[in-house]
Amino acid sequence: MHGVMFWKAGRGCKWTGTGQRFEPEEVSHLITWRDSRCSSNFLSSLPPPWSHVSVATGFGCATIYWYLQNKPDFLKHYDVSGTIQDYVASMLCGLQRPRMSTQNAASWGYFNTTRKSWNTDILGKSHFPVHLLPEVVDPGDLAGETSCVWHAIPKGTAVGAALGDCQCSVNSCLPESTDAVLYIGTSAQLTILAPVGFQPGESPDPRSPRTYIPYFGNRYLAVAASLNGGNVVSAFMDMLTEWMAELGLEVPRSTLYQRTIQAALAQADTALSVSATVFGERHTPEERASVADIVTSNLSLGHVTRALCRGMIRNLHSMMPSQCLVEAGAKRILASGNALSRNEVLRQEVERMYPFPVVYGKDMEAAVGAALVMLRRQ
Known part of the structure; x- marks a missing residue:
């Protein structure tokens, strides 16, 4: 729920066979919650969030900030990001952009849980790529519907937004x-x-x-x-x-x-x-x-x-x-x-x-x- 991965909208996977499986295509590796590249000094240099949740290493937004400052060319290859669960839901539904629950959004940092919105003003002022952030929905809301038959699951089956x-x-x-x-x-x-x-x-x-x-x-x-x-x-x-x-x-x-x-x-x-x-x-x-x-x-x-x-x-x-x-x-x-x-x-x-x-x-x-x-x- 804290981890982050990146992919190209609409090109995150290719379906094989008769829709039985999808294979990652234009995607990054998953960076998990155990990632420790964001040092205390690095985190202290980031803008304070408008949220009760502190930002820690391994959190999605902290990882994106690290890439922005250390490997900005990496981010240019992708236009969508999410947790690995958001990626799976998006691929099942054929979404151009993922729909992330407030639970996962809060675990990324820079998300105000009371207002249910990203800190876009704060992030934008520091040149954070806010276009990478997913749309946020309530826990229990749908991400969409399956875009094709997937094993024994029929096309059009409701898929919930990924949860914490x-x-x-x-x-x-x-x-x-x-x-x-x-x-x-x-x-x-x-x-x-x-x-x-x-x-x-x-x-x-x-x-x-x-x-x-x-x-x-x-x-x-x-x-x-x-x-x-x-x-x-x-x-x-x-x-x-x-x-x-x-x-x-x-x-x-x-x-x-x-x-x-x-x-x-x-x-x-x-x-x-x-x-x-x-x-x-x-x-x-x-x-x-x-x-x-x-x-x-x-x-x-x-x-x-x-x-x-x-x-x-x-x-x-x-x-x-x-x-x-x-x-x-x-x-x-x-x-x-x-x-x-x-x-x-x-x-x-x-x-x-x-x-x-x-x-x-x-x-x-x-x-x-x-x-x-x-x-x-x-």
Whole structure:
């Protein structure tokens, strides 16, 4: 939902066979939310947005600004841009220009969610190529209709405008207003519905660890979106694998992971402290991971793994403390995601940090949430 790609209007793909598939033609590569080319200094040089959403590296508009200042000829090859979901919807419908939902637009930066419009005046004054920006529609509105038969889907089938993956993941579990929703996959997100009628301000706070993103029915989600989730455990596994290889040993990654978690489960507590922000955070991009309170008695694999998992949840708690959930009226936490389902240590640390009943196993799939939006529309 933050990523961006570019294509030529009307020439973004070619259909093959009898309309069974389309192949990218005049398109760029996808630049994802994990792109880190926009440094803090670069971001601080950009004009302040007229929006409550801060602009971070990996956001669509920030990436376009980077190309504008560093590789302007690249942008001359294209006249349309969007998320990869917007591209797919546009190709299915044969659109000249994509229709982007407010959810994806907000995730690009320089979009005022209250007025539902791009900051075209601010962008235009800095020579930003505003012609690249998509038309914006409400979540649940249509992008168009399929322009031909696509596998078993007939021509003329309604295609919804692409939606935010965070919003759809939350929507898929149909939470009550008193439910906080925790999802830990590659990254980590903790959300809760903002009160009915809530409206965010129109200026960002770059140092705030929480933001408000457009949901459905003109509501907002309060979100702590951490860049550090399952990718931290994966990086730890990579490190252990490399150490083993340097020692001339080879252990299957699945076996290494299983034994690492078992060691941590056998170590119920630890005084070792790990700040697990390996990938920084959007509100503190300069932050790095660290280890403290090291003594000879807490250097075992169990201590280190337990401290790493605790550090991940402690970081999320620093972004969305228990008190914030209490004030929002939370009664329980619905928790899901591959990182949580595979890691009992993480689940233990969630329950240690947050004094709420935690319900696991609630399916949270963005595709399911998006489908539910279209079903309600029907």
